[in-house]
Amino acid sequence: MDKARLIVADSETCADMLYACGFHAPDNFIYFAVDDDEYIVVSRLELSRAKNECHNHVQVLDIDSFFADKDEKRDMKALLLKITSQNPDYSWEVPQDFPLVYADFLRGNGVILNCCDDKFFPGRIEKNEAEVDHIKEAMVKTEMSMARAHQILSESEIQGDLTLIWNGATLTSEIIRAEIEVALVRVGAVPFATIVACGKHSAEPHNSGSGSIYANQPIVVDIFPKVSATGYWGDMTRTFVKGKAPDVVKKAYDAVKDARNKAKAYLKAGVTGTEAHAIAFDSLEQSGFKTGQENGIYHGFIHGLGHGVGLDIHEAPRVSPMNKSELNVGNVITVEPGLYYPEWGGIRLEDIGVIRDGLFDCFN
Amino acid sequence: MDKARLIVADSETCADMLYACGFHAPDNFIYFAVDDDEYIVVSRLELSRAKNECHNHVQVLDIDSFFADKDEKRDMKALLLKITSQNPDYSWEVPQDFPLVYADFLRGNGVILNCCDDKFFPGRIEKNEAEVDHIKEAMVKTEMSMARAHQILSESEIQGDLTLIWNGATLTSEIIRAEIEVALVRVGAVPFATIVACGKHSAEPHNSGSGSIYANQPIVVDIFPKVSATGYWGDMTRTFVKGKAPDVVKKAYDAVKDARNKAKAYLKAGVTGTEAHAIAFDSLEQSGFKTGQENGIYHGFIHGLGHGVGLDIHEAPRVSPMNKSELNVGNVITVEPGLYYPEWGGIRLEDIGVIRDGLFDCFN
Secondary structure (H helix, E strand, C coil), rough: CEEEEEEEEECCCHHHHHHHCCCCCCCCCCEECCCCCEEEEEEECCHHHHHHHHHCEEEEEHHHHHHCCCCCCCHHHHHHHHHHHHCEEEEECCCCCCCHHHHHHHCCCCCCCEECCCCCCHHHHHCCHHHHHHHHHHHHHHHHHHHHHHHHHCEEEEECCCEEECCCEECHHHHHHHHHHHHHHCCCCHHHHHHCCCCCCCCCCCCCCEEEEECCEEEEEEEEECCCCCCCEEEEEEEEEEECCCCCHHHHHHHHHHHHHHHHHHHHCCHHHHHHHHHHHHHHHHHCCCCCCEEEEEEECCCCCCCCCCCCCCCEEEEECCCCCCCCCCCEECCCEEECCCCCCCEEEEEEEEEEECCCCEEC | EEEEEEEECCCCHHHHHHHHHHCCCCCCEEEEEEEEEEEEEEEEHHHHHHHHCCCCCEEEHHHHHCCCCCCCCCCCHHHHHHHHHHHCCCEEEECCCCCCHHHHHHHCCCEEEECCCCCCCCCCCCCCCCHHHHHCCCCCCCCHHHHHHHHHHCCEEEEEEEEEEEEECCCHHHHHHHHHHHHHHHCCCEEEEEEEEEEEECCCCCCCCCCCCCCCCCEEEEEECCECCCCCCCCCCEEECCCCCCCCHHHHHHHHHHHHHHHHHHHCCCCHHHHHHHHHHHHHHHHCCEEEECEEEEEECCCCEEEEEECCEEEEECCCCCCCCCCCCCCCCECEEEECCCCCEEECEEEEEEEEECEEECCC
């Protein structure tokens, strides 16, 4: 039996769908491939835009063209049945996140449908130069917004209670986040839950931060926007201190920087995610920063060293103990060791780059 | 066999997950419910934040607590097998968009897993007053950013070639979009693909718009941000003309306004989506605006009258010919008739409100 391929998803949140057709749409639609022909099937609402925007090698079909009878029920299930019935000699391969409701329905109607063993588009993990350029473009925007955060902290003044004054008001996480995101939307990038976490908030890697920013405490700024026009993401983290860093913070910062630099120097095609993570982990331990837990709260280096970035913000390959396979040329990954301690906060430094033949080609 | 319930998703893009636990997280995690107990299972990276942020009635479990053996493989499949094995006397109900890869895996290991017939959380469709307030809050932010677009158009000046000058430069879709999104991010709302579509671009309902804005042509502005803190969305569309509207545009605008007002007056609990759509459709036809197609391009009123809004931007109930069921008290829906003609562009007016016992309680 020949293999056909099928996706049901929107292309705003499903990177495979955007990769397949290049057409940005907020609601579920269908992509399918039979032999060498690729199609998307869209509603009349999207038809003309889809024809203009989708990849040249993908043909755009009108949902209405599948339903001769005006009064026929025309929901997603009915449409999927039409498409699979018109191609009866094929089994259908679908992505791992294919919605169960449609899989059960099609199988119940005798369609042979198989879930992909691994990635639906293995090519996504190894970026071509055009994709590398899209991610570099995202990083230029990201760095520009990081510079804005730096500028605000530089301009701010420390008060007697160690809060900061900027632009006539007490400086907060919310104000810095808004200024970062203003810089991003002005250049066509969509910001998501930008992290500006001060002091104890920074001890939780994904705490967005809220309230006053204080002098002499770490301020973790993690910015990860999506460029609207291309769908590719940037991702960058810096840690600042306004005023004077306490000794432990300074020591932790130096340890993280050292771990990051060692990992970057070690990375190249052929290194596994596990190995790269271990370089950073061991470096942090050697600097005196242990990982463990106390009363159910973890401290130290409590996440993986990095992750792939592309049309998803977190995608393969992971750079962590979970990934025992080798990194390959074209993998775009973050390198972001961090240290987190409930007593004083966190430090994280995150760069991004592409794996080349004997090196890690860092974008920033 | 008793029923347990299970979700595997992130809560940034999966509204069911956010509804279930109230915890915002960008990566896949697990929610499950056994008898009256509800749990989420998260990694050490998220553990302390999850404990602080998730609903009181949901208990937070540590992934590591499921794996006694340090060297045991600990991916999502292994974790799901642990959870289902610890509750052997249950069948598992999952949402319609449950990832096929985990369904096939669990079933292959003897777990009884059933896809939900309809909504996983039927309560999501009928908003309580706290949810209504969250959506009203989103609409206040949305309206404020719409006022910014209006202000820019008012301040702009028409040039001899019918382009507009604002703030010393030629006014474009990109500039107005950036100004709208700046206003949104300053108040903690995330903008997505905001539409500022002029002239022929506005003939495609989801065309974001690009390039110069022109006098005497329709400018469709559709703004739909998500409030970061709550996850609830706003949605609003207005159509502007700078200068003088051509007769057909003026007539179409009046027809759409009339259709919107008739639909809003007609809407109440007990009306079906089909009926509400027909009120607007018939009104537009009576005003002389026909729906049809020419050379494969559709024109007229080419989408549904509206859609539910909540933790998803497009959710149940649809207000369209596809939905033959009755609207109920607590449904928050948009009312957004539109007219689209490739020759001159489009008009869309979109309000949002909640279905009450006897009326449509519009928020704007």
